Amino acid sequence: MHYQWNYEPPTPERQQAIKELAEKINMSPIVADLLISRGIKTESAAKRFFRPMMNELIDPFLMNDMDVAVDRLNDAMGRKERIMVYGDYDVDGCTAVALVYKFLMQFYSNIDYYIPNREEEGYGVSYKGIDYAKETGVKLIIVLDCGIKAIAEITYAKQQGIDFIICDHHVPDEILPPAVAILNPKRTDSSYPFKHLCGCGVGFKLMQAFAKNNGIPFSRLTPLLDLCAVSIAADLVPVTGENRILAFHGLKQLNINPSIGLKAIINICGLTGRELTMSDIVFKIGPRINASGRMQNGKEAVELLVERDLQRALTEANRINEYNEQRKDIDKQMTIEANEIVARLESQQHMSSIVLYDEGWKKGVVGIVASRLTEIYYRPTVVLTIIDGIATGSARSVAGFDIYDAIKNCRDILENFGGHTYAVGLTLRQENIPEFRRRFQEYVKQHILPEQTLPTLDIDEEIDFKDITKRLHGDLRKLAPHGPANEKPLFLTRNVYDYGTSKVVGRHQEHIKLELVDSKSAVVMNGIAFGQSADARYIKSKRSFDIVYTIEENAYKRGDIQLQITDIRPSETPESPK
Template structure:
């Protein structure tokens, strides 16, 4: 699919010059900093040297004092505490963090992950009943609960207290829990609003440690888990998240917890991790436990609970990931065939596909693949536990959650955010929902939104790219939403030898400009350009710059994102 190349707006030239002089860096790099609102030396110092001392006071979060007081009461009275979390990466890392911390303070503690297929997302009646039957009087819910007003009322009727640690958007009513920690509450003045669920859990244990004068290492030891949740949950890597991710990546690469170390070993990559590596290597494996079997196995691995043998547990989780890939590929193929066979689906501005036999655990992945293929808001539906469940994905700039809100009368429940959501409905509403969703999207989406965009940060000549340029660039990481790896464009480049298709659908090439060195390049999914590129014929490329490490040798490589023949 042809993509729009959109260059970032020009910055104030005087500010760019000042930043370049103050930092002694290339003007192009200074321009990128200014684009990211880093406009003076002090801001650059904070950006390039994240500092744990700049983490916010956790007691600035509304209800944090109430949460800590209730936990202290439970510990003093030897109450049973249940750590409850969602079944995805953010949820399981949250549970592992909170359980690991508080289990050092009491033996009256367990954790609970709802079954994806029997209980569904969020706080379940079954989970509350389990707590009631086993004598738990306090439930600490992580990465869920902000919309569970009815479930919290049910728990209150059983004299079970809840502390909610969530990061999703609240509904019209805040649940009547003992404490509700969520920076997105309208009445919460916490300075940073974009923490992941595990980040909220981290702030909770930080608050407890701070109040009780425990060593900082008692909570900083969990930075690798927090970073994994930040990466996998696709939250903005700015502000407090960037500090947590920066130190979390460092810990992962130097001294990871045993569960993550085992997962790294079984994945075949044990060092030099980036946020992207976590997203594509560790995240899917942790997620696979809940998609194919039960997410409690992921928590057990992270906690090294199987006779201390996290490697054995990671082998099992890795096998679940392999099984997940098979489901993913089969269902994607069936969904593509379904769309291709339907003239109606092809001509819509949305994609809604339904098959009652598809595996619920992978429909989110399939929705992402269909969005990538057709680039329009996409919902994949399947039958689960007596109703229809769906996973939804959006395109850049379009508010999916708002569109679903317009279909609320046809849904049993829904939740999520602008770019991803989940829902349930009755089967007899599927067709009406698909039509209503199409109607709302068609009325509000623009043609530009339906064309994938490559946002280019700056134009450079290849001769500008050297070791110093890359070293400064690398310090802008860790990269992620709102701090993406800078994307460059270079015009009038030439092949130094014929381009090659590798790995089935990828493109390998070597390029140069008149006065530059030769750069090796890889273009994932760009093999279609192989025959369009010929020696002596100039073309343009947009790309990120990365360091390729092979047999302990490092060299700069361009990761091609787009090609245009001049």
């Protein structure tokens, strides 16, 4: 895939601001410019950004209903009531349940946890889960990463004498469930200063408030921050504000002293001994935790995350790894089938969105397939599976397009829906699929902008190879942890050419391993371009080309710098090799 490149050179006014900030922080103007683009314009702000402090976390009692939630939790413990910690079956939900359960278990033993079965109960609070709570004597349920739309279910629970504390971060409806307390920074009446916590983050804030109210040292929460880092990375929430603080210290915990369960997952991922990053969570740790809920039951993931014996944890981690391998096979086959449908349905190719369904597709994998199709076709995509006349599935979006609003526009023909700007889960009756497809596609056609239908790279800096030094790489590392709203910086270098040793590599000869020189110096840079072997012929022609890339440390040669090349294009003003 080739991208549209967006790059705006700094204005004279910005250049002056860059120069002044670079001098104050004693760093390269390149880093100073990256900070300014992130809204960091002073020396003190830069220091806070580089070293996020735990004492900068927001007072949890600023969140609506937090005082009520803590009072109800204290009452439950005082009356020795049975408490259930209930969560979604994805990474965010499982880590949230593990965090709250592990923390409370230090002070209270009459507690259980519950993860619904995706196939039998579906997303969110289920009647089966409430009935189980009733049978086991539960009086208080703390629900994490779901529940904000469970009006009927929580009303039913109330009739059974069970109270709910909701810890959610999904967009709420106008009418809220009859819970004792609803902790959600996205509430329309929310006074909480940071809106982008994940479900695990909201659970952490509840535990922070509980600790503060009961005189428990904050240090007792620190060992749980690795779970926060995993959830923030896997749920793709903005890595800014409070999330940056939690992710920064959570990654530190993950690298220095991870919990037994996460240590086992790190082991089966082959990451032991390496410095772990948010990318390792997104591409290796997260998918394995997710695989439990996709292929079997997310409760197995929670069992692993709360495990205290390393040998048992390694056994459980290997089982979850097997689920992940099965998930990969199913994901690959479903994506092939979905691509064949898109190719066969010529009408789909001319639409501004994709809506597909198949009765044979596995419910736990449709979200991944929707993401794959969005990446391939760069259109908002809905993928559904059908069981007993009910279609259930996931929607994924492209940058800048709010798919939640698009789905919400069809709510009168939906049984249920919920999610974020870029990812939504939905349920509808099979007979309503044609009308849903028509209305969804019409909404997308009317609201999507032309630039949102093109894969785009927003380039941070244009630099030369002589600018790429170990000191620059070291300074760039201070911008981590990376994620949405704080992506790895993308660099542009023009008029580069093959040093003569670049070659195609990979099991299927799909990648290019490069050695490059630019037109400004004799510096030779190593690079890797994944999945771009189609450009190899042009590269070997000795003509110059432009590249967009991130600057990385070579995973196999510690200390060596290499370029991870995102896109390649022929130079508009080519220069000959010197």
